[in-house]
Amino acid sequence: MPAEPASNNGKFEIIDSTLREGEQFANASFDTETKIQIATALSDFGIDYIRLSSPTASEQSRKDCEAICKLGLKSKILTHVPCTLEDAKLACDTGVDGVDVVISPGKDIDYINETALEVLAYIKSRGVQASFSSEDAFSTVDLLDLYRAVDRAGVNRVGVLDPVGSANPRQVNELVRDLRGAVGCEIEAYFHNSTMAVANAHAAFEAGATHIDTSVLGIGENNGVTPLGALLARMIVGSRDYVTSNYKLDTLKELEELVAKKVDINVPFSNPVTGFCAFTHKAGIHSKAILNAPSTYEIIDPADFGMNRNVHFASRLTGWNAIKTRVEQLGLTMTDDQVKEVTQKIKAKADTGPLGADDADIIIRAYHLELQAA
C-alpha cells in the first residue's frame, strides 16, 4: 500500500522530551549531573532536538537549562514557556536554540493577536527558533485560524498536543492533513500514550507532520508519551535507510538502560527491540519460517539495533525444523527421519514440565549416541 502523498516517513526529526516530560514521571528526580548525562547520551544517539523542563519551573530548572546549553551538544536544545514576555526572556537568556510558547485551552484569535504574536516576535528577535502549541488540538474547531495567524507571523513550528491521549490514528491523520494544508511551517506532534501513541505518531508523519516528541521508554506524566525506541522500531520498517543513517541504533539498549536506572524501573519484558523476548521465536511453524527467511515473521532485522535473533527450540510446540538447525549447530549428523524422532522425544519431555536449552541438547546428544551405538 503506498504512503500518503504528504508523508514525512523518510525525513522526520525527533524532539526527545525525556528531560521535560520524563521529569514528570512518577519516579523521576534528575539532578544536574544526571540531566547532563542523559542529554549527552541523547545527542550521541542522534536525537535532533532535546526538550528541557521549563526554566520557569524552578531556579534549579533554569540553571540546568543554562548548563546543558553550554555543553555544545550536536542536538539542538528546546524549552517551553507560558505566553508572557517575561517568561520568554527568561528562556532566551538560558541560551536555548528554540522556545515553544504553549497556550492553555480556551484562548481565541484575539488573544493570539494581542499577546502571542508579540511574544513570538520577541523570541525570533533574539535569534531563537519560535514555536507555538495549543493544548486544544483535538477539541477546538478554530485551531486552524490560530495556527494560520502564527504561521503568517513567521514561527518555525506549530505543535499539535494530545494531552489526554484520547486521539486515534484516524483523527490524527485528518487533523494533521488539515493543518498541513493550512500552514507552511514545520508541524510537531506530541501524543500522550493511552495505548496508541506510536500509531498516532506514525499517522501524523504520514499526514505530513515533520517532528514527533518522544521520551526514552515513553516515561512521563502517568502513561507517558510516544516511546523513542518503539517509534524508531515502527519507522525503520518503511524508512530503513533514513533511520539507520540518522540514529545510532546499536546504542538504543544502552540509552534505555541508562534512563531506566536513573528512574528506578525495569525495561518492560515486551519493550520493542530491547525487551528480552523481542526477537525470540518458539512455535514450530514460526521457527521454520524464521530460519528460512527471517522477514516472514520479523519486520525488523535485530542486527540493525545490535541485537540477536533467538530461536527457542525446546518446547512442546517445537517443530522439527528448529531441532534440525540445533543438531547442525551442535555439529551432529542425522537424517530428517532421525531429527523427527528426536523432536518427538523432546516434545514428550516438554509435556512433563519446563525444558531448558540444556535439556534439549542432552536429549539430542543422548539420541545421537544411541544412533552411533546401533
Place this chain on the structure above:
Amino acid sequence: MPAEPASNNGKFEIIDSTLREGEQFANASFDTETKIQIATALSDFGIDYIRLSSPTASEQSRKDCEAICKLGLKSKILTHVPCTLEDAKLACDTGVDGVDVVISPGKDIDYINETALEVLAYIKSRGVQASFSSEDAFSTVDLLDLYRAVDRAGVNRVGVLDPVGSANPRQVNELVRDLRGAVGCEIEAYFHNSTMAVANAHAAFEAGATHIDTSVLGIGENNGVTPLGALLARMIVGSRDYVTSNYKLDTLKELEELVAKKVDINVPFSNPVTGFCAFTHKAGIHSKAILNAPSTYEIIDPADFGMNRNVHFASRLTGWNAIKTRVEQLGLTMTDDQVKEVTQKIKAKADTGPLGADDADIIIRAYHLELQAA
C-alpha cells in the same frame, strides 16, 4: 468525530489467546493445573472465547483441551488445526465449541474448493463453530475471493491475521472494510504487536470487525499480540457501558498478576491501567486540572478498574493547587498566599534532591506551626 458507519465499537467480543499465543511466549510452560487456573480466571473476567493451543501440537495439549472443555466454563472454547479432516476430527473430539482452520500462505481458490470446504463442512456437521483464517491477510489480493467462498459455505467466522505485525491502522481499516463488504459472517482480527496492535484492533472494530484476539499482558511469540488490558483501556473510552457491563474490570489487575507470575515476568511500569504510574499525576498544570476535573487529563476513570488516582504533589514541578489540596487533606487551614509561600519552600527543597511524600508533609506542617506561633 463520529464513528465509522460499520463500527463495532459497542458490541465486540474478545477471543483471548493467552493459552495459545501466550504458550509461545519465551518464558511460558503451562502445566494442566495452570491452564485450568488461567482459563477459569479468563472466564470469570467475562472473556467471550478462550483459544487453546492446537490439540495437534502434542498429546498433552490434546488432553488439556479436553480437560478445559469439561470444566463447563461460561467462556466458549476454541482451538485451531491445519486444514485436514484428521486434524479437524481430533479437535472436535476434544469437545471444543469452535475450530479454526488455518491455511498457510500461498493457497489459492482451487485449494479452498478442493480441501478447505470439506474440512469446514465436517466441523459444522459435528455441531461445532467453524472459522477460517489465512496467514496471507496483508499480502494477497485474492484474499476476498477465498473468504467469499468459505462465507458462502456457511462458516461462522473468518479471520484476518497479521503474523508479522507489519500492518498499520490505515491498512487495517481498508482491509476490514473491504472484507465487511464481501462476507456476511463474523470477522475476527489477530494482530502481532510491533508497537501498533491496540491501534490496529481499534481500527478493525471501527471498520466492522466483530472479534479481536488478545492475550493477558500481550504475551506471545516475540512481542506478542494485542494486550487484553490495553485493548479494554482503549475501548472503554468510546464504549464505557458496554465494556463495564461485559467485563469484570476490577479483577483485571488480579488476572494480569496471575499470568505474570506463571510466566515469571513483571507487569511493565507503563502497563495501561495497572502499571504503577498509570494514574499518577505530577506536574503543576496537570495536577490542577486533575483536581478540578479529572477528565481533562484522564480519559479513563481509574475507579472503573478498581484503581485509585494518585496526585504526586511533591516535586520541583509542583503547582500550588496540588499543595492546597494536600493542606486540606492534612486538616490544616491556610490562605492562598500562605499556600503559595509553602509551595515555594517545597520547590526549593525539591531542587536539592528527591522528595518523598513525607518530606512535603513535614514542610507543610512546620510552616503551619510557624504561622500559628506568629
